[in-house]
Amino acid sequence: MELSYQEKLTLIKLNEVKRVKFDELVEKTGLDQVAVMRSVLGLQSKGLARLEERSERIAKLTETGRKYAEIGLPEWRALAVLRERGKITLDDLRDVLSEDELKPIVGLLRKEGWASVRKEDGKLVLEITEKGMEAGERPIDKALKLLAERKVVPLGEVEKLVPAKELKRRKIAEEDTATERFVEITPEGEELVRKGLELKEEVSTLTPELIKSGKWREVEFKRFNIQAPVRRFYPGKKQPYRAFLDKLRRRLIEMGFIEMTVDSLIETQFWNFDALFQPQNHPARDWTDTYQLKYPKSGHLPGEELVERVRASHEHGGDTGSRGWGYVWSPERAMLLMPRAHGTALSGRQLAKGVEIPGKYFTIQRVFRPDVLDRTHLIEFNQVDGFVVGEDLTFKHLLGILKRFAVEIAGAKKVKFLPDYYPFTEPSVQMSAYHPELGWVEFGGAGIFREEMTKALGIDVPVIAWGIGIDRLAMFKLGIDDIRYLFSYDLRWLREARLVW
Numbered sequence: 001m002e003l004s005y006q007e008k009l010t011l012i013k014l015n016e017v018k019r020v021k022f023d024e025l026v027e028k029t030g031l032d033q034v035a036v037m038r039s040v041l042g043l044q045s046k047g048l049a050r051l052e053e054r055s056e057r058i059a060k061l062t063e064t065g066r067k068y069a070e071i072g073l074p075e076w077r078a079l080a081v082l083r084e085r086g087k088i089t090l091d092d093l094r095d096v097l098s099e100d101e102l103k104p105i106v107g108l109l110r111k112e113g114w115a116s117v118r119k120e121d122g123k124l125v126l127e128i129t130e131k132g133m134e135a136g137e138r139p140i141d142k143a144l145k146l147l148a149e150r151k152v153v154p155l156g157e158v159e160k161l162v163p164a165k166e167l168k169r170r171k172i173a174e175e176d177t178a179t180e181r182f183v184e185i186t187p188e189g190e191e192l193v194r195k196g197l198e199l200k201e202e203v204s205t206l207t208p209e210l211i212k213s214g215k216w217r218e219v220e221f222k223r224f225n226i227q228a229p230v231r232r233f234y235p236g237k238k239q240p241y242r243a244f245l246d247k248l249r250r251r252l253i254e255m256g257f258i259e260m261t262v263d264s265l266i267e268t269q270f271w272n273f274d275a276l277f278q279p280q281n282h283p284a285r286d287w288t289d290t291y292q293l294k295y296p297k298s299g300h301l302p303g304e305e306l307v308e309r310v311r312a313s314h315e316h317g318g319d320t321g322s323r324g325w326g327y328v329w330s331p332e333r334a335m336l337l338m339p340r341a342h343g344t345a346l347s348g349r350q351l352a353k354g355v356e357i358p359g360k361y362f363t364i365q366r367v368f369r370p371d372v373l374d375r376t377h378l379i380e381f382n383q384v385d386g387f388v389v390g391e392d393l394t395f396k397h398l399l400g401i402l403k404r405f406a407v408e409i410a411g412a413k414k415v416k417f418l419p420d421y422y423p424f425t426e427p428s429v430q431m432s433a434y435h436p437e438l439g440w441v442e443f444g445g446a447g448i449f450r451e452e453m454t455k456a457l458g459i460d461v462p463v464i465a466w467g468i469g470i471d472r473l474a475m476f477k478l479g480i481d482d483i484r485y486l487f488s489y490d491l492r493w494l495r496e497a498r499l500v501w
């Protein structure tokens with residue numbers, strides 16, 4: 001039978017006493033608690049020892065009890081004064097007793113017969129008795145001493161001195177239940193020790209000294225059980241959703257996409273709406289609800305030439321052959337500030353700045369829209385927006401890219417496309433992916449940017465574009481069915497959420 005050094009040591013020590021409290025066994029072996037527990041369990045599984053748990057009623061020293069052990073019970077403190085002066089008033093005890101202790105003291109002293117009490121001039125006067133002069137250690141004093149020494153004492157043991165009720169009434173001790181562990185050697189264990197166990201020093205690390213001195217020949221190397229269950233360990237790690245977004249960013253960059261970034265979460269309506277050919281004061285502006293900034297209310301418009309092209313496009317279609325929206329465009333309205341409502345605002349900015357053709361761009365943006373919070377809606381969420389620009393791009397390319405996103409990035413098994421409307425794309429499409437618990441979940445929109453938009457921004461080739469609610473796709477990947485969990489403080493989730501990719 002293979003026994004570790006610690007198991008052997010534990011068994012030998014156990015054999016000396018046959019049956020012992022676990023804590024005493026720990027002391028005897030000189031090992032730490034965990035090591036002894038491990039050894040005992042090991043020995044038990046080999047039938048050499050038995051671990052037994054027994055609960056027993058105990059008395060436990062209270063905080064007040066601890067104080068009494070230190071400065072003496074109130075009756076002893078009172079008696080000390082009485083012994084010194086023979087006769088005192090109740091007031092004279094205020095120096096040695098607290099207000100709480102003062103009240104019952106007369107009764108206590110009288111019960112013990114340590115003092116006689118009478119009234120003189122309306123005052124209570126205590127006088128020491130013969131019994132008080134001679135008083136010595138009582139059972140309750142012994143019980144207090146015992147408790148002070150051991151803190152916890154089996155109830156039976158203290159009750160030999162004083163009923164537990166009495167100790168409780170005096171607030172010296174409380175009753176409780178304690179679990180005691182005993183370890184007992186089995187006949188098989190005894191037999192093994194009788195045959196002789198070789199107790200070789202056991203080492204867990206091979207050091208240069210061991211090798212040089214040749215001592216490695218004599219020592220026993222500790223065997224590790226690599227299948228033993230271990231305590232769960234939670235190292236610091238990235239918030240799971242953050243990790244997901246970071247990986248997504250890496251992935252897109254690896255696919256050749258160029259990242260578009262911006263410092264602020266605040267946008268002018270110009271970039272959020274106008275540059276994307278969304279008419280002002282028109283129902284189409286309301287394809288989504290948005291927030292507005294109270295202060296400051298307005299920001300700046302970009303260069304005049306660009307603003308003029310956007311105005312022309314809105315008012316009469318510019319040079320696209322379109323008739324535009326046919327209204328008078330207001331620069332003041334375009335200057336209004338708002339928390340960015342979609343990542344597409346960055347696509348507009350990028351197109352106006354100039355792009356590589358062919359080229360692929362993306363951005364991961366925090367965006368804001370009023371909504372009712374529920375399992376699939378947040379008012380503040382993240383979008384991955386992007387576009388591909390190139391001479392012969394078609395709608396089919398777009399659907400191909402989108403499907404790849406949903407399947408590869410989110411691990412969605414089924415994806416479906418439906419016709420939709422966005423003021424800035426034609427045709428427009430809406431995408432849904434199938435979530436095992438939630439059913440079909442809409443996760444974004446896409447389309448081919450309209451010429452009224454791209455031409456005004458200075459681009460002459462087709463641009464296919466999309467905006468994906470990445471939080472919803474993250475739900476698929478992280479295996480959650482409530483979007484609010486992405487930002488949850490729930491430690492269990494933070495610790496155990498799968499880190500994906």
Ligand SMILES: N[C@@H](Cc1ccccc1)C(=O)O
Binds near residue numbers: 341444446467
């Ligand atoms: N911006 C749209 C998505 C979209 C992006 C690009 C083209 C078409 C649609 C939204 O927030 O839902």
